[in-house]
Amino acid sequence: MKAAEIGERKAVVAGVGQSQVGRRIYREALDLTLEASLEAIEDAGLTREDIDGLATYPGNMGIPPGFSGVGITEVHDALRLNLNWFAGGLELPGQLGAVANAVAAVATGLANHVLCFRTVWEASAQGDKGRASVTTGGGGGGGYRATGFQQWTLPYGAPSAANWIGMMAQRHFHEFGTTREQLGQIAITERRNAAKNPKAIYTEPMSMDDYMNVRMVSTPLCLYDCDVPADGSTAFIISRADRAGDLRRPPVRIEALGTALRGRPSWDQFDDLTTMALRDAAAMLWERTDLKPADVDVAELYDGFSFITLAWLEALGFCKHGEGGPFLEGGSRIAPDGEIPLNTHGGQLSAGRLHGFGFFHEACLQLWGEAGERQLAKQPEVAVAGAGGGPLAGVFLLTRSR
Amino acid sequence: MSEKPFRVLPAIVPETEHFWLGGAEGELRFLRCDDCGWWLHPPAPICPQCLSRSLSVTAASGDAVVHTFTVNWQPWYPNLDPPYVIAIVELPEQEGLRLTTNIVGCEPDDVRIGMPVRVTFEDYDGVWLPFFEPAEPAKAAS
Numbered sequence: 260m261k262a263a264e265i266g267e268r269k270a271v272v273a274g275v276g277q278s279q280v281g282r283r284i285y286r287e288a289l290d291l292t293l294e295a296s297l298e299a300i301e302d303a304g305l306t307r308e309d310i311d312g313l314a315t316y317p318g319n320m321g322i323p324p325g326f327s328g329v330g331i332t333e334v335h336d337a338l339r340l341n342l343n344w345f346a347g348g349l350e351l352p353g354q355l356g357a358v359a360n361a362v363a364a365v366a367t368g369l370a371n372h373v374l375c376f377r378t379v380w381e382a383s384a385q386g387d388k389g390r391a392s393v394t395t396g397g398g399g400g401g402g403y404r405a406t407g408f409q410q411w412t413l414p415y416g417a418p419s420a421a422n423w424i425g426m427m428a429q430r431h432f433h434e435f436g437t438t439r440e441q442l443g444q445i446a447i448t449e450r451r452n453a454a455k456n457p458k459a460i461y462t463e464p465m466s467m468d469d470y471m472n473v474r475m476v477s478t479p480l481c482l483y484d485c486d487v488p489a490d491g492s493t494a495f496i497i498s499r500a501d502r503a504g505d506l507r508r509p510p511v512r513i514e515a516l517g518t519a520l521r522g523r524p525s526w527d528q529f530d531d532l533t534t535m536a537l538r539d540a541a542a543m544l545w546e547r548t549d550l551k552p553a554d555v556d557v558a559e560l561y562d563g564f565s566f567i568t569l570a571w572l573e574a575l576g577f578c579k580h581g582e583g584g585p586f587l588e589g590g591s592r593i594a595p596d597g598e599i600p601l602n603t604h605g606g607q608l609s610a611g612r613l614h615g616f617g618f619f620h621e622a623c624l625q626l627w628g629e630a631g632e633r634q635l636a637k638q639p640e641v642a643v644a645g646a647g648g649g650p651l652a653g654v655f656l657l658t659r660s661r
Numbered sequence: 662m663s664e665k666p667f668r669v670l671p672a673i674v675p676e677t678e679h680f681w682l683g684g685a686e687g688e689l690r691f692l693r694c695d696d697c698g699w700w701l702h703p704p705a706p707i708c709p710q711c712l713s714r715s716l717s718v719t720a721a722s723g724d725a726v727v728h729t730f731t732v733n734w735q736p737w738y739p740n741l742d743p744p745y746v747i748a749i750v751e752l753p754e755q756e757g758l759r760l761t762t763n764i765v766g767c768e769p770d771d772v773r774i775g776m777p778v779r780v781t782f783e784d785y786d787g788v789w790l791p792f793f794e795p796a797e798p799a800k801a802a803s
Contacts, residue, residue, distance in 0.1 A: 395737050405671050410677070411760070414669055416733060429731055430774065477735060479731075528759060
């Protein structure tokens with residue numbers, strides 16, 4: 260593919276912002292969103308008058324509680340933006356699909372500077388009850404009947420992605436001999452990284468014994484393989500590359516993105532459950548760049564469940580399909596001084612479920628050299644940020660301005 | 662254990678009733694293409710292979726193999742007590758013809774990928790949920 264055809268290179272990341280992050284902080288979703296958004300606008304060196312595009316995932320939804328709660332309309336009106344383009348929705352290539360929408364908008368000239376945001380308040384919504392991000396459809400009595408995909412899972416007591424991803428992990432363990440000790444390196448590494456992130460939720464050290472002995476959620480996934488519900492908002496400014504002169508500092512470049520879904524769009528009908536849709540998104544990414552996996556300096560890869568991160572590592576070619584277990588063995592390859600530092604902020608397992616946007620945020624900070632105490636010793640030039648699991652996946656290859 | 666555990670039930674609509682009600686007659690039913698023989702799941706108005714709209718409700722053998730599974734330990738529902746086994750089973754009628762289900766009739770520790778299983782139905786308020794149980798040992802050995 261010719262470079263002139265790689266339209267995403269007409270877009271850049273101009274700024275990032277993130278609200279207070281925590282457990283049960285009981286702030287309104289819109290309040291968190293505006294904190295992140297205004298920080299991102301200021302970080303870019305822009306004002307709200309410059310923002311002419313708005314994008315979000317998943318849009319305003321009431322259910323599951325805390326999964327959203329703020330959409331395009333609320334932010335548009337609160338900031339009295341004058342928009343030329345906007346898009347909010349759920350049917351996208353993963354959470355970062357909203358950012359891909361923004362990239363497309365600026366690359367086609369529909370907007371100059373797009374504010375992208377993702378807000379969760381699942382910890383507050385959960386309160387002292389069960390996990391809010393799971394729609395069980397039950398427990399409340401009444402005549403609820405499941406439709407769509409849920410009709411194939413809810414009758415079997417399988418309402419959670421923990422169950423669906425658990426089955427994918429089990430298949431991987433079966434085909435390739437992957438072990439819990441190998442998978443556990445993701446949770447343990449992220450916990451160690453989280454200790455250097457002042458916004459992280461869990462920072463006390465985790466040992467392999469801690470990991471192996473914690474309770475099971477859905478085999479082979481234990482509690483520490485599951486991300487932690489959080490409250491928080493993350494925002495980015497995606498700008499036209501030819502407007503980079505408007506910005507406070509050199510932007511992060513978008514080298515390529517991957518949004519493909521070439522198999523069936525389904526958690527249980529996808530052809531190869533050990534790869535998931537991120538196989539396709541990652542393949543598309545490498546079709547759009549001359550860079551290779553060996554050129555990547557830092558990987559920020561979705562971990563709604565740790566097995567998804569393993570699958571991303573394989574899909575992106577840091578190791579071969581099926582070799583994720585041996586690749587993770589001992590944990591040294593994914594450490595901050597390893598061959599591919601992974602989830603340097605602590606991931607969603609320890610830093611909180613900011614639902615995909617946290618990885619992109621961290622990738623940008625690392626490329627700008629602004630990650631504070633957790634900034635990698637060797638300044639990264641190329642970062643990959645991927646989000647989504649199961650039939651949802653989107654991935655960005657980002658580079659430092661030279 | 663006379664009282665049945667709580668289950669969220671599917672909505673019964675014309676497009677899916679063959680699947681959810683077939684158990685009343687002991688049949689695991691799917692749409693199958695009259696022109697190319699393709700088995701559809703979930704149901705759709707058109708064959709994804711040949712785009713024919715000529716589809717007929719057809720009973721599968723009821724045999725399957727455990728493609729993958731998980732032992733769920735999380736108490737998602739009152740009165741549906743863990744541990745229980747959630748599985749994706751694959752049917753011999755066609756590669757990739759799969760269902761999410763529960764494996765019943767054995768201990769969770771006894772479930773293995775590749776294990777032969779057979780459909781068994783349970784009636785919940787007129788919805789016949791297809792579960793799968795270990796096939797007869799003689800069959801498993803074949």
